[in-house]
Amino acid sequence: MxxxxxxxxxxxxxxxxxxxxxxxxxxxxxxxxxxxxxxVKAINSVARFCTFTNGTGRPWSQVTPLTSTTPRGSVLWERGVALNVNYAYAGPSGAAHELVSTGHWGPGTTLSEGIAPTNIDGIGLKINVRSSDGQNRTLLQPPLPVAVEKESVQYDSAAAQARGSTLTTNYVQQLILTVAPSQLPAGKLIVERVAGSSQLTLYAINLLKGQVGFGSSVDIPIDNRPSGVCRVPYLLMGPAIINMGDGGGPIEIPNTCNVQTYKTIPVQLGRLSLNDFPQMGATSMPVHFAIELSQCAANAKPVITFNDRYGPSVNPTVLTLEPT
Known part of the structure; x- marks a missing residue:
């Protein structure tokens, strides 16, 4: 000191x-x-009062154009659908629990490789799930539903026990070509619904943590303790399957042709002077040229339009010449 x-x-x-x-x-x-x-301490709980909401359904997008040579089994169109399950906590629980999302095609019309028929013969619907374990799983037609998504049912000690959470399952719908293009029906191909008697059956089930793994069959429990514990089925049939998650609805599959857009087609118009155009609207002699289309689908009705490279013209039927 x-x-x-x-x-x-x-x-x-x-x-x-x-x-x-x-x-x-x-x-x-x-x-x-x-x-x-x-x-903050995570407290184990039980999921109850589950309700399905449509979540967010993306619009359909084309994957493979339908032409005369499109291979059978091709994915023509697809869309992603996020279905949500909202649930409440039942208070503290001594054991750890999980909310498990399961699904399968129910009995009825027999499905091959999980592809359900639609109102268009030759086009089927397939539903996959992008699970959080990194695997893609196709919903098939086994006797019992299969676990495709899950999350722990826990809340933190700082939150009110009455609050809940949401489990999101990410589905992908795909329209599959199941016949040769020449065997498709004539006319417009508008997919509106799943045909046949099989329904898409989804569940939200509260289970003990680790009781089932991803991809495992799930036997739906019959007990109802605590009151309101999640044992909720979600059944979809016909047009509701096409429109699951909203934003789907009828989808028209265009019959198309292949065109070599990268190919330059020279058109020789000849040498012309101003005297060849004595008045407004006068034209030169026509010069014919051909655009080749190939692999056209049986019902294709191609329409060709031109975009003016050098700016829009007052007359949409007239293209602008390259400025000099």
Whole structure:
């Protein structure tokens, strides 16, 4: 300890700073103790009062154009659908639980490789699930539904017990060509519904954690404890399957042709002078050229339009010449 004699000058500013620093250190230690005492703790619970909501359904997008050479089994169109299951917590539980999303095609019309027939003979609907374990799973037609998504049922100690959460399952719908293009029916191909008697059956089920794994068959429990525990089925048939998640609806599959758009087609118009155009609207002699189409589907009705490279014209039937 430093001592001071008569006549020594005390540096009060240094003493004050040191004392103030000591108080800061003590305050900092108290704050750390307070923070440690309020750590968030995950509390196990049970999911109950489950309700399905449509979530977000994306629009259909073309994957493979339908031409005369499109291979059987091709994915023509597809769309993603996120279905949500909202649930409430039932309060603290001694055991850990999971909310499990399951699904399968129910009995009825026999499905091959999980592809359901639609109102258009030769075009089927396939439903896959992009599970959070990184696997893609096709919904098939086994006797029991299969676990395709799940999450732990827990809440933190700082949240109100009455609050709940949402389990989201990501589905992908695909329209599949199941016959040769030449065997498709004549006329417009508008897919409106799933045909036959099989229905899409989805469930939200509260189970003990680890009781089932991804891809495992799930036997639906029959108990109802605690009251409202999640045992919820979600059944879809006909047009509701096409429109699951909203934003789907009827989808028209165009019959198309292939055209070599990368190919330059020179058209020799000849050498012309202003005298060849005596008045407004006068034209030169026509020059014929051909655009070759190939692999046209049986019902294709191609329409060709031109975009003006050098700017829009007042007359949509007239293209602008390259400026010089």
């Amino acid at each position: 430093q001592s001071f004699g008569f006549g020594d000058v005390l540096d009060i500013s240094v003493i004050n700073i040191r004392c103030f620093g000591s108080r800061l250190l003590r305050a900092g230690a108290w704050l750390l103790m307070l923070w440690g005492a309020t750590d």
